[in-house]
Amino acid sequence: MRWWKTRYRCRNDECDRATFTDRIREVPARRRTTTRLRTQIGRDIGENARSVAEVAAAAGVSWPTAHAAFVEHAEQVLTAPTPVRVLGIDETRRGKPRWVRDATGRRWVRVDPWDTGFVDISGDQGLLGQVEGRTTAAVTSWLTTQSEAFRNSITHVAIDPAAAYAAAATAVLPNAQVVVDHFHLVKLAGDAVTAVRRRVTFDARGRRGRKQDPEWANRRRLLTSRERLSDKSFARMWNDLIDHDTTGQILTAYIAKEQLRHLLAAARDNADTHEVRARLYAFYTWCADADLPELTRLATTIEAWWPAILAFIDTGITNARTEGLNRLVKQVKRVACGFRNTENSRRRIRFHCTRTQRASIQQFHC
The missing domain is CATH 1.20.1320 (phosphoenolpyruvate carboxylase, domain 3)
Structure with missing residues:
Protein backbone atom coordinates (compact mmCIF):
# COMPACT_ATOMS: atom_id res chain seq x y z
CA MET A 1 0.00 0.00 0.00
CA ARG A 2 1.23 3.48 -0.88
CA TRP A 3 -0.19 6.62 0.66
CA TRP A 4 0.46 10.02 -0.88
CA LYS A 5 0.85 12.51 1.96
CA THR A 6 -0.31 16.02 1.18
CA ARG A 7 1.93 18.88 2.24
CA TYR A 8 0.20 22.13 3.20
CA ARG A 9 1.74 25.56 3.31
CA CYS A 10 0.66 28.30 5.70
CA ARG A 11 0.20 31.68 4.03
CA ASN A 12 0.73 33.54 7.28
CA ASP A 13 4.22 35.04 7.15
CA GLU A 14 4.46 34.97 10.97
CA CYS A 15 3.92 31.19 11.15
CA ASP A 16 6.99 29.34 12.53
CA ARG A 17 6.25 25.98 10.89
CA ALA A 18 5.42 27.32 7.43
CA THR A 19 4.48 23.81 6.13
CA PHE A 20 2.89 20.68 7.56
CA THR A 21 1.59 17.33 6.29
CA ASP A 22 -1.16 14.87 7.05
CA ARG A 23 -0.62 12.61 10.02
CA ILE A 24 -2.42 9.72 11.66
CA ARG A 25 -1.50 7.33 14.45
CA GLU A 26 -0.20 4.72 12.03
CA VAL A 27 1.83 7.27 10.06
CA PRO A 28 3.31 9.95 12.36
CA ALA A 29 4.90 13.12 11.11
CA ARG A 30 8.11 12.82 9.10
CA ARG A 31 7.50 9.12 8.53
CA ARG A 32 7.26 7.39 5.19
CA THR A 33 6.43 3.95 6.62
CA THR A 34 3.55 2.81 8.78
CA THR A 35 3.91 1.86 12.42
CA ARG A 36 2.61 -1.60 11.64
CA LEU A 37 5.33 -2.15 9.02
CA ARG A 38 8.08 -0.92 11.34
CA THR A 39 6.82 -3.16 14.14
CA GLN A 40 6.85 -6.15 11.82
CA ILE A 41 10.36 -5.31 10.64
CA GLY A 42 11.56 -5.04 14.24
CA ARG A 43 10.06 -8.43 15.12
CA ASP A 44 11.52 -10.11 12.06
CA ILE A 45 14.99 -8.87 12.89
CA GLY A 46 14.83 -9.48 16.63
CA GLU A 47 12.52 -12.39 17.31
CA ASN A 48 13.43 -14.38 14.19
CA ALA A 49 17.16 -13.49 14.27
CA ARG A 50 17.25 -12.43 10.62
CA SER A 51 19.79 -10.06 9.15
CA VAL A 52 18.85 -6.42 8.68
CA ALA A 53 19.71 -6.52 4.97
CA GLU A 54 17.47 -9.55 4.40
CA VAL A 55 14.45 -8.00 6.15
CA ALA A 56 15.01 -4.63 4.47
CA ALA A 57 15.05 -6.24 1.02
CA ALA A 58 11.89 -8.21 1.76
CA ALA A 59 10.04 -5.13 3.03
CA GLY A 60 11.28 -2.86 0.26
CA VAL A 61 12.99 -0.35 2.57
CA SER A 62 16.57 0.75 3.07
CA TRP A 63 18.98 -0.72 5.61
CA PRO A 64 18.93 2.38 7.90
CA THR A 65 15.12 2.34 7.93
CA ALA A 66 14.97 -1.35 8.86
CA HIS A 67 17.64 -0.97 11.53
CA ALA A 68 15.92 2.09 13.01
CA ALA A 69 12.71 0.04 13.24
CA PHE A 70 14.55 -2.68 15.14
CA VAL A 71 16.08 -0.11 17.51
CA GLU A 72 12.62 1.25 18.32
CA HIS A 73 11.30 -2.25 18.89
CA ALA A 74 14.26 -3.22 21.09
CA GLU A 75 14.06 -0.09 23.25
CA GLN A 76 10.47 -0.96 24.16
CA VAL A 77 11.57 -4.36 25.47
CA LEU A 78 15.08 -4.00 26.86
CA THR A 79 15.30 -2.36 30.25
CA ALA A 80 18.03 -1.78 32.79
CA PRO A 81 19.13 -4.95 34.62
CA THR A 82 17.36 -5.62 37.89
CA PRO A 83 19.19 -7.03 40.94
CA VAL A 84 20.30 -10.65 40.61
CA ARG A 85 21.58 -13.20 43.10
CA VAL A 86 24.01 -15.23 40.97
CA LEU A 87 25.98 -13.49 38.21
CA GLY A 88 27.75 -15.36 35.42
CA ILE A 89 30.72 -13.83 33.59
CA ASP A 90 32.31 -15.23 30.45
CA GLU A 91 33.91 -14.03 27.21
CA THR A 92 33.22 -14.54 23.52
CA ARG A 93 35.34 -13.63 20.54
CA ARG A 94 34.14 -10.65 18.48
CA GLY A 95 36.11 -11.29 15.33
CA LYS A 96 39.45 -12.40 13.99
CA PRO A 97 42.69 -11.05 15.43
CA ARG A 98 43.97 -7.95 13.65
CA TRP A 99 47.30 -6.12 13.45
CA VAL A 100 47.18 -2.34 13.94
CA ARG A 101 49.69 0.40 14.54
CA ASP A 102 50.35 1.45 18.12
CA ALA A 103 49.95 5.01 19.41
CA THR A 104 53.37 6.02 18.12
CA GLY A 105 52.74 4.50 14.71
CA ARG A 106 56.07 2.65 14.74
CA ARG A 107 55.12 -0.84 15.81
CA TRP A 108 52.45 -3.32 14.82
CA VAL A 109 50.30 -4.52 17.72
CA ARG A 110 48.09 -7.60 17.69
CA VAL A 111 44.48 -6.81 18.63
CA ASP A 112 42.48 -9.82 19.78
CA PRO A 113 38.87 -8.62 20.08
CA TRP A 114 36.84 -10.12 22.90
CA ASP A 115 33.52 -9.28 24.52
CA THR A 116 32.67 -10.09 28.13
CA GLY A 117 29.05 -10.97 28.85
CA PHE A 118 27.13 -10.80 32.13
CA VAL A 119 24.33 -13.33 32.64
CA ASP A 120 21.59 -13.71 35.22
CA ILE A 121 22.07 -17.33 36.31
CA SER A 122 19.54 -17.38 39.14
CA GLY A 123 16.74 -15.53 37.30
CA ASP A 124 15.21 -15.21 33.84
CA GLN A 125 16.74 -11.95 32.59
CA GLY A 126 19.19 -13.72 30.32
CA LEU A 127 22.07 -11.59 29.09
CA LEU A 128 22.33 -8.44 31.21
CA GLY A 129 24.94 -6.66 29.12
CA GLN A 130 28.27 -6.80 27.36
CA VAL A 131 31.51 -4.89 27.53
CA GLU A 132 34.47 -4.81 25.18
CA GLY A 133 37.54 -6.68 26.38
CA ARG A 134 38.16 -9.39 28.95
CA THR A 135 40.30 -7.53 31.44
CA THR A 136 39.82 -6.54 35.06
CA ALA A 137 39.27 -2.93 34.06
CA ALA A 138 36.56 -3.87 31.55
CA VAL A 139 34.59 -5.94 34.05
CA THR A 140 35.05 -3.35 36.78
CA SER A 141 33.77 -0.55 34.53
CA TRP A 142 30.54 -2.43 33.77
CA LEU A 143 29.90 -3.39 37.39
CA THR A 144 30.49 0.15 38.67
CA THR A 145 27.94 1.57 36.23
CA GLN A 146 25.23 -0.57 37.82
CA SER A 147 23.31 0.56 40.84
CA GLU A 148 24.54 -0.06 44.37
CA ALA A 149 21.51 -2.24 45.04
CA PHE A 150 22.46 -4.38 42.05
CA ARG A 151 26.00 -4.91 43.31
CA ASN A 152 24.94 -5.61 46.89
CA SER A 153 22.37 -8.21 45.82
CA ILE A 154 24.95 -10.49 44.15
CA THR A 155 25.95 -13.37 46.43
CA HIS A 156 27.89 -15.56 43.97
CA VAL A 157 29.81 -14.94 40.74
CA ALA A 158 30.33 -17.95 38.44
CA ILE A 159 33.41 -17.74 36.20
CA ASP A 160 35.97 -19.93 34.51
CA PRO A 161 39.49 -19.91 36.05
CA ALA A 162 40.25 -16.34 34.93
CA ALA A 163 42.27 -14.18 37.28
CA ALA A 164 40.99 -10.95 35.67
CA TYR A 165 37.36 -11.79 36.38
CA ALA A 166 38.11 -12.96 39.93
CA ALA A 167 40.01 -9.76 40.73
CA ALA A 168 37.16 -7.56 39.44
CA ALA A 169 34.50 -9.48 41.37
CA THR A 170 36.52 -9.34 44.58
CA ALA A 171 37.18 -5.62 44.26
CA VAL A 172 33.72 -4.38 43.24
CA LEU A 173 31.23 -6.87 44.73
CA PRO A 174 31.47 -6.80 48.52
CA ASN A 175 28.98 -9.60 49.22
CA ALA A 176 29.89 -11.95 46.35
CA GLN A 177 31.73 -15.25 46.51
CA VAL A 178 33.62 -16.42 43.43
CA VAL A 179 32.63 -19.88 42.11
CA VAL A 180 34.73 -21.66 39.47
CA ASP A 181 32.87 -23.69 36.89
CA GLY A 316 26.68 -26.60 42.99
CA ILE A 317 26.54 -23.36 40.99
CA THR A 318 27.83 -23.70 37.43
CA ASN A 319 28.29 -21.43 34.44
CA ALA A 320 26.21 -23.66 32.17
CA ARG A 321 23.60 -20.99 31.42
CA THR A 322 26.32 -18.53 30.49
CA GLU A 323 27.89 -21.05 28.11
CA GLY A 324 24.48 -21.68 26.55
CA LEU A 325 23.96 -17.98 25.91
CA ASN A 326 27.43 -17.80 24.38
CA ARG A 327 26.14 -20.10 21.65
CA LEU A 328 23.31 -17.65 20.93
CA VAL A 329 25.78 -14.76 20.93
CA LYS A 330 27.87 -16.49 18.27
CA GLN A 331 24.76 -17.23 16.24
CA VAL A 332 23.74 -13.56 16.21
CA LYS A 333 27.25 -12.55 15.20
CA ARG A 334 27.12 -14.94 12.24
CA VAL A 335 23.70 -13.70 11.13
CA ALA A 336 24.72 -10.05 11.42
CA CYS A 337 27.86 -10.76 9.37
CA GLY A 338 29.88 -8.40 11.55
CA PHE A 339 28.57 -5.18 13.10
CA ARG A 340 31.11 -2.37 12.92
CA ASN A 341 29.19 -0.39 15.52
CA THR A 342 29.67 -2.12 18.88
CA GLU A 343 26.55 -0.49 20.35
CA ASN A 344 24.37 -1.94 17.59
CA SER A 345 26.00 -5.32 18.05
CA ARG A 346 25.41 -5.40 21.81
CA ARG A 347 21.80 -4.30 21.43
CA ARG A 348 21.13 -7.01 18.89
CA ILE A 349 22.85 -9.69 20.95
CA ARG A 350 21.09 -8.79 24.19
CA PHE A 351 17.71 -8.69 22.49
CA HIS A 352 18.24 -12.14 21.01
CA CYS A 353 19.58 -13.61 24.26
CA THR A 354 16.49 -12.56 26.23
CA ARG A 355 13.72 -13.24 23.71
CA THR A 356 12.94 -16.75 25.01
CA GLN A 357 12.23 -15.44 28.48
CA ARG A 358 10.13 -12.57 27.13
CA ALA A 359 8.06 -14.91 24.96
CA SER A 360 7.23 -17.16 27.91
CA ILE A 361 6.30 -14.17 30.07
CA GLN A 362 4.05 -12.69 27.38
CA GLN A 363 2.34 -16.04 26.85
CA PHE A 364 1.74 -16.31 30.60
CA HIS A 365 0.15 -12.85 30.77
CA CYS A 366 -2.08 -13.62 27.79
Missing part, protein backbone atom coordinates in the same frame (compact mmCIF):
# COMPACT_ATOMS: atom_id res chain seq x y z
CA HIS A 182 33.85 -27.37 37.16
CA PHE A 183 33.70 -27.95 33.39
CA HIS A 184 36.81 -25.84 32.85
CA LEU A 185 38.64 -27.66 35.65
CA VAL A 186 37.97 -31.02 34.01
CA LYS A 187 39.16 -29.55 30.73
CA LEU A 188 42.43 -28.52 32.39
CA ALA A 189 42.86 -32.09 33.59
CA GLY A 190 42.16 -33.40 30.08
CA ASP A 191 44.73 -30.98 28.67
CA ALA A 192 47.27 -32.33 31.16
CA VAL A 193 46.58 -35.91 30.01
CA THR A 194 46.99 -34.85 26.38
CA ALA A 195 50.25 -33.05 27.13
CA VAL A 196 51.66 -36.14 28.87
CA ARG A 197 50.58 -38.40 26.01
CA ARG A 198 52.23 -36.18 23.39
CA ARG A 199 55.44 -35.86 25.37
CA VAL A 200 55.71 -39.60 25.97
CA THR A 201 55.09 -40.31 22.28
CA PHE A 202 57.73 -37.84 21.14
CA ASP A 203 60.30 -39.14 23.66
CA ALA A 204 59.72 -42.75 22.61
CA ARG A 205 59.38 -42.32 18.84
CA GLY A 206 60.78 -38.89 18.05
CA ARG A 207 57.62 -37.81 16.24
CA ARG A 208 53.97 -37.06 16.76
CA GLY A 209 51.45 -39.82 17.30
CA ARG A 210 50.19 -41.88 14.38
CA LYS A 211 47.34 -44.26 13.78
CA GLN A 212 49.36 -47.34 14.62
CA ASP A 213 50.47 -45.97 17.99
CA PRO A 214 48.36 -47.40 20.86
CA GLU A 215 48.39 -44.16 22.86
CA TRP A 216 47.18 -42.18 19.85
CA ALA A 217 44.48 -44.76 19.06
CA ASN A 218 43.18 -44.44 22.65
CA ARG A 219 43.35 -40.64 22.84
CA ARG A 220 39.55 -40.31 22.92
CA ARG A 221 39.17 -42.91 25.63
CA LEU A 222 41.73 -41.11 27.76
CA LEU A 223 39.55 -37.98 27.74
CA THR A 224 36.30 -39.87 28.35
CA SER A 225 35.06 -40.31 31.90
CA ARG A 226 35.32 -43.79 33.34
CA GLU A 227 31.56 -44.27 33.78
CA ARG A 228 30.97 -43.49 30.11
CA LEU A 229 33.37 -46.20 28.96
CA SER A 230 32.18 -49.77 28.67
CA ASP A 231 34.17 -52.43 30.48
CA LYS A 232 35.44 -53.75 27.17
CA SER A 233 36.56 -50.33 25.93
CA PHE A 234 38.20 -49.47 29.25
CA ALA A 235 40.05 -52.82 29.38
CA ARG A 236 41.33 -52.33 25.84
CA MET A 237 42.70 -48.88 26.63
CA TRP A 238 44.23 -49.99 29.91
CA ASN A 239 45.92 -53.10 28.50
CA ASP A 240 47.27 -51.26 25.44
CA LEU A 241 48.91 -48.60 27.57
CA ILE A 242 50.25 -51.15 30.05
CA ASP A 243 51.88 -53.11 27.22
CA HIS A 244 53.30 -50.23 25.18
CA ASP A 245 53.93 -47.38 27.64
CA THR A 246 56.73 -48.71 29.80
CA THR A 247 56.98 -45.47 31.79
CA GLY A 248 53.34 -45.62 32.91
CA GLN A 249 53.07 -41.84 32.73
CA ILE A 250 49.98 -41.74 30.52
CA LEU A 251 47.91 -43.92 32.85
CA THR A 252 49.23 -41.92 35.81
CA ALA A 253 47.90 -38.73 34.25
CA TYR A 254 44.61 -40.46 33.42
CA ILE A 255 44.18 -41.54 37.05
CA ALA A 256 44.90 -37.98 38.23
CA LYS A 257 42.20 -36.70 35.90
CA GLU A 258 39.70 -39.22 37.28
CA GLN A 259 40.61 -38.33 40.85
CA LEU A 260 39.95 -34.65 40.13
CA ARG A 261 36.57 -35.60 38.67
CA HIS A 262 35.88 -37.65 41.79
CA LEU A 263 36.72 -34.60 43.89
CA LEU A 264 34.38 -32.33 41.91
CA ALA A 265 31.65 -34.98 42.08
CA ALA A 266 31.40 -34.21 45.79
CA ALA A 267 28.96 -31.44 44.84
CA ARG A 268 26.64 -34.03 43.30
CA ASP A 269 27.18 -36.61 46.05
CA ASN A 270 26.49 -34.10 48.86
CA ALA A 271 29.72 -35.23 50.51
CA ASP A 272 30.55 -33.88 53.95
CA THR A 273 33.65 -31.89 54.83
CA HIS A 274 35.71 -34.91 55.84
CA GLU A 275 34.97 -36.71 52.58
CA VAL A 276 35.91 -33.64 50.53
CA ARG A 277 39.21 -33.33 52.39
CA ALA A 278 39.95 -37.01 51.87
CA ARG A 279 39.37 -36.75 48.11
CA LEU A 280 41.48 -33.59 47.91
CA TYR A 281 44.31 -35.25 49.83
CA ALA A 282 44.20 -38.29 47.54
CA PHE A 283 44.44 -36.04 44.47
CA TYR A 284 47.36 -34.00 45.85
CA THR A 285 49.21 -37.12 46.99
CA TRP A 286 48.86 -38.80 43.62
CA CYS A 287 50.12 -35.73 41.74
CA ALA A 288 53.04 -35.31 44.15
CA ASP A 289 54.10 -38.96 43.94
CA ALA A 290 53.82 -38.93 40.13
CA ASP A 291 56.39 -36.11 39.90
CA LEU A 292 55.25 -35.12 36.40
CA PRO A 293 55.48 -31.44 35.38
CA GLU A 294 52.00 -31.52 33.84
CA LEU A 295 50.39 -32.91 36.99
CA THR A 296 52.38 -30.57 39.21
CA ARG A 297 51.07 -27.62 37.22
CA LEU A 298 47.52 -29.00 37.45
CA ALA A 299 47.76 -29.47 41.22
CA THR A 300 49.18 -25.95 41.61
CA THR A 301 46.20 -24.54 39.70
CA ILE A 302 43.74 -26.44 41.88
CA GLU A 303 45.50 -25.17 44.99
CA ALA A 304 45.35 -21.56 43.78
CA TRP A 305 41.63 -21.77 43.01
CA TRP A 306 40.63 -24.02 45.89
CA PRO A 307 38.40 -21.46 47.73
CA ALA A 308 36.37 -20.94 44.54
CA ILE A 309 36.32 -24.70 43.88
CA LEU A 310 35.10 -25.36 47.41
CA ALA A 311 32.35 -22.79 46.81
CA PHE A 312 31.23 -24.85 43.81
CA ILE A 313 31.21 -28.04 45.88
CA ASP A 314 29.11 -26.36 48.57
CA THR A 315 26.63 -24.62 46.25
